[in-house]
Amino acid sequence: MAIDSRVxxxxxxxxxxxxxxxxxxxxxxxxxEILGMVDQLQQADVGEVEPLAHxxxxxxxxxxxQVDEPDVRDKVLPLAPASEDGCFLVPxxxx
Numbered sequence: 001m002a003i004d005s006r007v008x009x010x011x012x013x014x015x016x017x018x019x020x021x022x023x024x025x026x027x028x029x030x031x032x033e034i035l036g037m038v039d040q041l042q043q044a045d046v047g048e049v050e051p052l053a054h055x056x057x058x059x060x061x062x063x064x065x066q067v068d069e070p071d072v073r074d075k076v077l078p079l080a081p082a083s084e085d086g087c088f089l090v091p092x093x094x095x
Contacts, residue, residue, distance in 0.1 A: 003031045 005024040008031070012019040019027065073086065082089035 003028050003035070 005021070005028045008019065008024045008028045012024070077083050077086065077088070080088050
């Protein structure tokens with residue numbers, strides 16, 4: 001798909017951007033170059049490439065999942081305006 005200066009002017013108008021004719025021509029050329037690069041990338045054969053979670057071979061160090069805080073529910077639950085079966089009750093905010 002080729003982008004000409006008319007398309008750039010229309011998009012600029014829709015985006016409420018001020019683009020003069022000289023800039024419009026330069027932008028259309030640059031956008032066509034970018035679309036050409038995207039076409040080249042789409043032609044690459046990636047059928048047998050495994051997806052990666054990260055481009056580098058690194059592992060994320062994770063800490064052990066240990067409880068650091070004491071359980072204070074029995075102390076704070078009596079302070080709540082409403083509770084039931086050891087849980088805090090909150091007012092409904094969505095009907």
